[in-house]
Amino acid sequence: MAKADTTPLTEIQREMMEIVWQREEVTVSEVREALSTHRPLARNTVQTMLVRLEEKGWLKHREQGRTFVYSANRPRTLSLGAKVSQMVDRLFAGSPEEMVTALLEYRGLSADEAERIRAMIEAAETEPKQKPKRQR
Template sequence: MSISKNVKPTESELEILQILWDKQQATVREVHEQLSLNKESGYTTTLKLMQIMFEKGIVTRDDSSKTHIYRPNISKDSTQKQLVGKMVDALFGGSTSQLVMQALGNTPPSKAELDEIQQLLDNLKKQ
């Protein structure tokens, strides 16, 4: 379950993927209802996007019953790694420290997040 180098989910496709990653599977109606909580979107737009995502191989579709069930065909982890890698290269000249400093400067992390970041740093130093 890895994303092809040629397939880059759009922002709208990523919104749908977030829902599918959380639910593991969903109908177009379920995805549309979730999307509609945050922004106005037409059902046919959601349907068309999910059909395109199926054609690209981003999602799979079980059409054995009247209501089609969609599942993510790419993992959240691999998609995040691919997109963050591209962002680090494109926006930060390959510097992960620049990315981290920018991210931490924009939204101050909670105490729990700082502890998690410190644990990650400690583990990286041990390697």
């Protein structure tokens, strides 16, 4: 079974995962083709990177003949959460309050956004979520 690696994805890993999340199932050739317009990579490079993502627990595969068909093993939100956590640590000295203050002062919120955020906070207070372990 793949280990639970929660380190944030690199830029290229995230690009690959976005393709997987969008298409639901992909082959090495499909990922390579999707990346080719802005990031030409050798087929073997794409294959190696997909294997590494599977080893880290981000992907799983099934075999269709001699072809591996990859799909996401983790939701997109997990990747975003790890990135946001890293950003809070790096830019806001680990303080979510500082991040929210900066966002509110710089951008502000619409009434709809504020209401949705209030609902999320209320839900988080009534059902505490266990934080994923971060690797340092």
